[in-house]
Amino acid sequence: MKIKNCHEAVRPLLGLPPHHHRHMRLQAGSRAIFSRKASSAVRILEVGPRDGLQNIRTQVPTATKIELIKKLAATGLTDIEATSFVSPKWVPQLADGAEVMHHILNLGSQNDLRFSVLAPNLKGFENAFRAGAKEVVVFASATEAFSKKNQNCTVEQALDAARAVVKQAKQNNLWVRGVVSCIFSDPYSGPTDPRDVLYVVEQFVDMGCDEIGLGDTLGVGTPKRTQTLLEVLLKAVPADKLTGHFHDTYGQAVANVLRAYELGLRTFDSSIAGLGGCPYAPGAKGNAATEDIVYAFENSGIDTGIDLQKLATVGDWISRQLGLPNNSRAGAALVAKRQDQEPPKPQPTSLNSQSVAEKSQAKSAEQASSRTWTVEKQTSGYIVSRAANAVKITLAQPKNGNAMTTEMLESLTRLFKDLSTDRAVFHIVLAAEGRFFCTGMDLTGNSRDNSSSYHDKIVDLFAAIDNAPQTVIAAIQGPCFGGGVGLCFVCDVRLASPEARWTLSEVKLGMSPAIISKYMAREWGFSFFREAMLSGRTVTPEELSRIGVVHGISETKDKLDLMVDSYLDRLAHCAPQAAATCKQLVRNAFTGPGSPEQDKFIRRTFDNMLAPGSEGQYGIQQFQQKIKKVDWGYFWARLQSKL
Numbered sequence: 090m091k092i093k094n095c096h097e098a099v100r101p102l103l104g105l106p107p108h109h110h111r112h113m114r115l116q117a118g119s120r121a122i123f124s125r126k127a128s129s130a131v132r133i134l135e136v137g138p139r140d141g142l143q144n145i146r147t148q149v150p151t152a153t154k155i156e157l158i159k160k161l162a163a164t165g166l167t168d169i170e171a172t173s174f175v176s177p178k179w180v181p182q183l184a185d186g187a188e189v190m191h192h193i194l195n196l197g198s199q200n201d202l203r204f205s206v207l208a209p210n211l212k213g214f215e216n217a218f219r220a221g222a223k224e225v226v227v228f229a230s231a232t233e234a235f236s237k238k239n240q241n242c243t244v245e246q247a248l249d250a251a252r253a254v255v256k257q258a259k260q261n262n263l264w265v266r267g268v269v270s271c272i273f274s275d276p277y278s279g280p281t282d283p284r285d286v287l288y289v290v291e292q293f294v295d296m297g298c299d300e301i302g303l304g305d306t307l308g309v310g311t312p313k314r315t316q317t318l319l320e321v322l323l324k325a326v327p328a329d330k331l332t333g334h335f336h337d338t339y340g341q342a343v344a345n346v347l348r349a350y351e352l353g354l355r356t357f358d359s360s361i362a363g364l365g366g367c368p369y370a371p372g373a374k375g376n377a378a379t380e381d382i383v384y385a386f387e388n389s390g391i392d393t394g395i396d397l398q399k400l401a402t403v404g405d406w407i408s409r410q411l412g413l414p415n416n417s418r419a420g421a422a423l424v425a426k427r428q429d430q431e432p433p434k435p436q437p438t439s440l441n442s443q444s445v446a447e448k449s450q451a452k453s454a455e456q457a458s459s460r461t462w463t464v465e466k467q468t469s470g471y472i473v474s475r476a477a478n479a480v481k482i483t484l485a486q487p488k489n490g491n492a493m494t495t496e497m498l499e500s501l502t503r504l505f506k507d508l509s510t511d512r513a514v515f516h517i518v519l520a521a522e523g524r525f526f527c528t529g530m531d532l533t534g535n536s537r538d539n540s541s542s543y544h545d546k547i548v549d550l551f552a553a554i555d556n557a558p559q560t561v562i563a564a565i566q567g568p569c570f571g572g573g574v575g576l577c578f579v580c581d582v583r584l585a586s587p588e589a590r591w592t593l594s595e596v597k598l599g600m601s602p603a604i605i606s607k608y609m610a611r612e613w614g615f616s617f618f619r620e621a622m623l624s625g626r627t628v629t630p631e632e633l634s635r636i637g638v639v640h641g642i643s644e645t646k647d648k649l650d651l652m653v654d655s656y657l658d659r660l661a662h663c664a665p666q667a668a669a670t671c672k673q674l675v676r677n678a679f680t681g682p683g684s685p686e687q688d689k690f691i692r693r694t695f696d697n698m699l700a701p702g703s704e705g706q707y708g709i710q711q712f713q714q715k716i717k718k719v720d721w722g723y724f725w726a727r728l729q730s731k732l
C-alpha cells in the first residue's frame with residue numbers, strides 16, 4: 090500500500106501520521122458549483138456523446154453526434170461532455186472532436202449550455218483550446234495496474250500530465266474537472282483502497298481542479314461501498330466539489346447515485362440511453378442512463394430541470410440511429426407506454442383503395458415521421474446514407490437522367506452485394522436526385538464497347554437487388570425509361586411521387602426490354618406488361634396503384650421522403666430474416682411453382698421457423714408477453730453484441 094498525501098481528519102482513521110494539509114483552502118475554493126444551475130436541486134452531466142460513444146463499437150457519423158448534442162441540449166440538460174481530444178490512434182471514434190465543437194459552440198453561447206471535453210495531456214489541451222473548449226476534463230486512475238494498462242503510465246505520471254493541463258487551463262480561465270477512475274475496483278489488481286482514491290482526489294484539488302469526478306469504471310459499486318468511500322472522502326473534501334460517475338454493470342448505478350445524493354453530492358454523470366460499455370467488464374451495460382437517473386430524482390421530488398419525456402425520445406432516437414438496444418429501463422418504458430397510447434400510425438396507401446379518410450391519414454403519415462439520414466459515402470454516381478437499420482442509395486447523376494453507365498452498374502452491384510452480408514442493415518431505399526429516376530440503358534454508347542459485358546452488368550445488378558435479403562424500397566421521384574422502369578420493379582416496394590412516370594420506350598428505339606422482362610412480367614402481370622411494352626406508352630402512378638404494384642403515392646414530390654420514412658417505421662416491426670425468407674418464397678413461386686425445390690424450401694422454412702434462438706421463437710415469446718410491436722433492431726443488436 091502506498092502511503093500518500095491524506096487529509097488530516099482521515100489520516101488517524103487510516104492509521105497514518107498527521108502532516109500539513111490544505112483543508113481550509115479546499116473549502117474556500119469549493120464555492121458555488123450550484124450557481125451554475127441554481128434552479129435545479131441536482132446537476133446532471135451528460136456524458137453520452139463522449140464517454141458513451143467512445144465505448145461502443147459502432148463508428149458514429151459526425152453529423153449524428155452533432156444532432157445528438159443538439160437534441161440533448163433541447164431537453165434542458167445544460168452540462169454535456171461533448172467529445173475528446175486524445176490521439177485518434179487511441180480513440181478513433183472521437184477523431185472528429187474539433188468538427189463537433191465547431192458545430193455546437195454557438196449553441197453554448199445562446200443558452201446556458203456548457204460543453205466539456207476530455208483533454209488528458211498538453212497536446213490534447215492545445216487542440217481542445219483551439220477548438221474553443223471552455224471546460225476540460227483530465228483523469229487519473231486511483232490504482233497503478235489500471236493506470237499502466239489504460240494510460241501506459243504510473244498514477245504519478247498521469248497526475249503530472251494532468252497537472253500540466255490544469256496549469257494551462259487555469260492560465261486561460263477554463264473550468265477543469267479531474268476524474269478518478271477505478272474508485273471501487275481495478276480490473277487487474279482487485280478492490281481499490283479508499284486511501285488511494287483520496288490521494289488522487291486531493292492531488293486534483295491541489296492542482297486546481299474545480300471539481301472531481303469519482304468514476305466507478307467497472308460498475309461494481311453498491312450503495313454500501315459508495316457510502317464507505319464517501320465517508321472517507323467527505324472528511325477531506327466538500328461534497329459540492331465531488332461528482333459521481335457510476336456504471337450500471339450490476340444494475341446498481343441509480344441506487345449508488347441516490348446514496349451519494351443522501352450523503353451530499355449534487356452532481357452526477359450519466360449517459361443517454363445508458364450508451365457506452367465497459368471494455369474491462371465483458372457484457373456489461375454502460376454508464377448510468379440519464380433517463381433512469383432523471384426518472385428517479387423527478388419521482389422523488391428532486392428537480393433536475395430536465396424534460397424527462399423529451400429525454401426518453403432522444404434516448405429512443407439515438408438507440409435507433411446506432412441500431413443498439415436502449416439500455417435505459419425508464420427511457421424504454423416511457424417510449425413503450427407512449428406508443429401504446431398513441432393511435433396506430435397510418436401507413437401510405439395506394440390510391441385504388443383510398444377513401445377520403447384514408448387520404449387524410451396518408452397525409453398525416455407523411456407528416457408523422459422524419460429520420461436523420463447520415464451520409465456515409467459519396468461517389469460520382471450515387472450517395473449512400475444511413476438511418477438506424479436502413480441504408481439509402483440516392484442515384485446522383487442528374488446530367489444523364491441517372492442512366493445506367495457501366496461504372497454505375499458495377500459499383501451498385503458491389504454495394505448491394507456488400508450490403509447483403511451486413512446484418513445491421515434491414516432495409517434499403519433506392520432513391521434518385523434530379524428530374525428523372527433513371528433513364529435506363531446508357532444510350533451515349535460509352536458504356537457498350539462490349540455488349541455482352543454490358544448485358545452481364547445489368548443482369549448482375551438486377552440479380553443483386555432481387556436477391557438482397559433486405560426489403561428494398563424504390564422511392565421514385567420522377568419519370569423512368571426502359572431499364573429504369575425495370576430498376577423500380579426489381580425492388581420489393583414502390584413509393585412514388587405524383588410526378589413519377591414509367592415508359593417502356595425500348596420498342597420505339599428498335600429494341601425490347603429483354604433483361605428486365607423477367608422482373609416486369611412478374612410484377613406487372615403478363616397482360617399489362619405486354620400492352621405497355623408493345624405501345625411504349627407512358628404509364629401513370631394512378632394506373633400502377635390500381636393494379637397494386639405501386640404501394641404509395643405521396644401528396645407532392647417534396648413529401649416523398651417523409652412517406653419513405655413513415656414506411657420504414659412500419660417495417661421496423663417486421664423481422665428482417667423472416668422478410669428475407671418471404672422474398673425467397675415469392676421468387677420460388679414465380680420461377681418454379683409446384684416444383685420439388687419449392688416444396689423443399691417451404692418445408693425447411695416451416696421447420697426452422699421456431700428453432701431455439703430464432704426470430705420466430707422470439708416473436709412468439711413477445712406475443713405471449715403481450716408486446717404488440719416487437720423491436721427487431723433490439724433483437725438483432727442483442728444477438729450481435731451477445732449482451
Ligand SMILES: CC(C)(COP(=O)([O-])OP(=O)([O-])OC[C@H]1O[C@@H](n2cnc3c(N)ncnc32)[C@H](O)[C@@H]1OP(=O)([O-])[O-])[C@@H](O)C(=O)NCCC(=O)NCCSC(=O)C[C@@](C)(O)CC(=O)[O-]
Pocket residue numbers: 488489490492493525528529530531532533547570571572573575594595598600601602603604605606
Ligand atoms: C429522358 C428524355 C425523355 C429527356 O428528354 P429531354 O427533356 O428532351 O432532355 P434530353 O433528351 O436533352 O436529355 C437530357 C440529358 O440526359 C441525357 N440522357 C437522357 N437519357 C439518357 C440515356 N438513356 N443515356 C444516356 N444519356 C441520357 C441526354 O443525352 C441529355 O444529355 P446532354 O445532351 O444534355 O449531355 C430523353 O432524353 C430520352 O428519351 N432519353 C432516352 C430514354 C430511353 O428511351 N431509355 C431506354 C433505354 S433502352 C434500355 O434501357 C434497354 C434495356 C435495359 O431495357 C434493355 C433490356 O432490358 O434488355
